[in-house]
Amino acid sequence: MTSARRYHITTFGCQMNKADSERMAGILEQMGFEWSESPDEANLILYNTCTIRDNAEQKVYSYLGRQAKRKQSEPDLTLVVAGCVAQQEGEALLRRVPELDLVMGPQHANRLQDLLEQVFAGSQVVATEAVHIMEDITKPRRDSSVTAWVNVIYGCNERCTYCVVPNVRGIEQSRTPEAIRAEMEELGRQGYKEVTLLGQNIDAYGRDLPGVKPNGQHLHTLTDLLYFVHDVPGIERIRFATSHPRYFTERLIRACAELPKVCEHFHIPFQSGDNEVLKAMARGYTQEKYRRIIDTIRRYIPDASISADAIVAFPGETEAQFENTLKLVEEVGFDQLNTAAYSPRPGTPAALWDNQLPEAVKSDRLQRLNHLVAIKAAERSQRYLGRIEQVLVEDANPKDPHQVMGRTRGNRLTYFPGCISELKGKLVEVEITEARAFSLTGKALATVR
Numbered sequence: 001m002t003s004a005r006r007y008h009i010t011t012f013g014c015q016m017n018k019a020d021s022e023r024m025a026g027i028l029e030q031m032g033f034e035w036s037e038s039p040d041e042a043n044l045i046l047y048n049t050c051t052i053r054d055n056a057e058q059k060v061y062s063y064l065g066r067q068a069k070r071k072q073s074e075p076d077l078t079l080v081v082a083g084c085v086a087q088q089e090g091e092a093l094l095r096r097v098p099e100l101d102l103v104m105g106p107q108h109a110n111r112l113q114d115l116l117e118q119v120f121a122g123s124q125v126v127a128t129e130a131v132h133i134m135e136d137i138t139k140p141r142r143d144s145s146v147t148a149w150v151n152v153i154y155g156c157n158e159r160c161t162y163c164v165v166p167n168v169r170g171i172e173q174s175r176t177p178e179a180i181r182a183e184m185e186e187l188g189r190q191g192y193k194e195v196t197l198l199g200q201n202i203d204a205y206g207r208d209l210p211g212v213k214p215n216g217q218h219l220h221t222l223t224d225l226l227y228f229v230h231d232v233p234g235i236e237r238i239r240f241a242t243s244h245p246r247y248f249t250e251r252l253i254r255a256c257a258e259l260p261k262v263c264e265h266f267h268i269p270f271q272s273g274d275n276e277v278l279k280a281m282a283r284g285y286t287q288e289k290y291r292r293i294i295d296t297i298r299r300y301i302p303d304a305s306i307s308a309d310a311i312v313a314f315p316g317e318t319e320a321q322f323e324n325t326l327k328l329v330e331e332v333g334f335d336q337l338n339t340a341a342y343s344p345r346p347g348t349p350a351a352l353w354d355n356q357l358p359e360a361v362k363s364d365r366l367q368r369l370n371h372l373v374a375i376k377a378a379e380r381s382q383r384y385l386g387r388i389e390q391v392l393v394e395d396a397n398p399k400d401p402h403q404v405m406g407r408t409r410g411n412r413l414t415y416f417p418g419c420i421s422e423l424k425g426k427l428v429e430v431e432i433t434e435a436r437a438f439s440l441t442g443k444a445l446a447t448v449r
Contacts, residue, residue: 007033008042010063013050015198015241016169017083019149020109021048024082027112039067044078044116049085051164051345060085061096068099078102078119082109087168088346090128103128107154107170146394146406146425148192150183151175152225153199153206158244160271161282162311164345165200172201174209177220177228188234193392193425197225197240203247223255230259236427236449237392237409241267242309246284248293257300264301265335265411268293269309273328274321277314280350287328294332303383305410307336312365314342316355322365329372335380335410336438337373341366374437381412381435389414389440390448391430396420413439423447 007028011021024046025035036042045067049060060081071077080102081093087105094100101119104127108115111127118125155170156163184195199205206220222240230238238261245268256262270290272278278286297304310325329337341362344351389408397403397415404418406428416430427448434441 005033005044006036006042007044007046008036008039009046009048010039011048012060013048013084015149015196016106016151016200017048017050019151019198020083020106021046022149023109024048024112027110031113031116039063040070043074043076044080046080046082049081049083051084051088051168064097064100068097071099078116080104080116082106082112084164084168087128088164091126094124094126101125105168105170144394145190146192146392147194147196148187149198150180150187150195151199152180152197152222152240153202153204156200157204158201158284159282161280161350162314162342162345162348164348167347169200172204172208174204174206174220176209177225180225181229181232184229184232184235188232191425192235193427194237194239195235197222197229197238199240200242201244201247202240203243203249203252221252223249223252226252226255226259226262230261236261238262239265239411243268245270245290245293250296253297253300263409263411264304265307265409266297266304267307269338270328271309271311272314272317272321273310273325274317277317277321277324280316281311281314287324291328291332303410305335305380305412306332307338307411308334309338309340310369311340311342312369313357313362315350315353315357317342317357317365326369326372329369329376333376333380334373335412336377337369339366339369339373378435378437381437381440384408384412384432384440385435386432388429388431388445389442391416391428391442393418393420393423393426393428395424408440414442415439416442416444418444 009021009025011017033044039045047060047063067079071079078101079099081100082104083106086093086103090103093103102115102125104115108127115125115127153172153174155172156166157172159166187195203222205222205225209220211220243266248268271281271283273287275286294306312322312325391406391408391414393404393406395405397405402417403415404420404423405413405415408414414430429445429448430442431445432440432442
C-alpha cells in the first residue's frame, strides 16, 4: 500500500463514538493510511454514526450522498459507515446507498483491518452480527494529547423505552481491571494528564466479570476499579461517565470524596422529573430517589458539579408532568444539562405508541427548559468568582490566540491569558475574574505541574 492512501473520519454523537473513532484511526494508520483534514482529498472516508436523534441520521445521509456521487467518477474511493446507524440499518443502508463498501456496527471497531481487507479483495461487507469484543490492543490515534477516553464497559443491558443503544451496542461487556490499568499506564507514560473512564452505563461495570465476595457482592464494581487505577503514575485526574441513577451507590460517592484524583463532577441523567413518565421510560427509579442521590453527593462533596440529561415531550407527557421536570431543575441547580425533545427511534417501544406529542409542543417545552437551564447554570457559576481553581490546559482559545483554555476539576471550561506552547498539558492555578453560565475567565497565578 503506497503512502498516498489518505483517510478522513467524521464522528457524530457521544463520547463512546469519539473513543471508537480514535481506535479506528489508530488501525488505519497502522495500515499505512495518512490522516486528511478534507474528506474530498481522502480515498477512504469513514462516517462513525449516531442514531440517538433523528437529525444526526439525516446528516449522515446528506454527507453520504455527496461522497457517493464522487465515487461515480473515482471508483477507488472507499466509503465506510460505522457506528449506531450502521448497526440499526444494516443491509438497508446498502440498498439506500449502493456505493457503500463497508457497513459496520460499533462492536466491530477493533476488526476494521480484517473488514477492509475483505473490501479491498472486492467484497461489499456488512458486519452487524453480535460479537464478543476482543481485548483491544490497537493504539488509538487520540485527538488530544492531554485528555483521553478509556472504555471500561461496552454495551448496555437496560431497556429504556426510548433508547436504541442496547439494540446497536449490544449487551454489557466489561474489560478486566488489569487491561484498563495497563491502558492508563501507557497513557501516563505518553504524557496524558486526564482520563475519562467511559461506559454507556458505567455503574454496571464488573457485573459480568467472574468473582463474588464472601458477602455475595460482585468482586468488581466501578468503585473497586477507581481504587485499583487511582495511583497510575502521570495521570492527575480521573473522570467517569455515564452513570445510571438506578445503580449509583453511596459507596461510589464516598470513594470519589476519598480519592484525590477523582474529579468532583458527576454526570447522572435523570431524563424526567415526573414519576409516571419515568415509569413509562422504564428508568427504574423515582424522582425522589434521584434527589436523594444528589443530596448524598452534596453531603460528601458540597461543591461537586452535577450535570445530567433530560428529555422533554416524551409520548403522553402532560403539561403538569413537564412542570415536574422544570421543578426538579429549579430545585437541584445543575451546572450543565444536555436537553433534547423526544424523537422516536426505530425498534424502540415508545416509537410505536400512539400518544406522540406535536412538534410545536416539543419545541415549546425544549425552549422553556433551556431557558431555565441557562439561568440556573449562571447562578451556579457565580460561586467560582474570586476563587482559585486548578485548570488543566488543553488548547488555545480558538477565538483569541492570546488565551488558553482548559477545565476546572468541576468540568467548567475556563479561559485565561497565556501561551499554549508553554502551558499545554499543565495544571495552572487560576483566579476566576468572570463567570458566565457555561464558562469562566480568569488570570493565571502559578503553574502547579
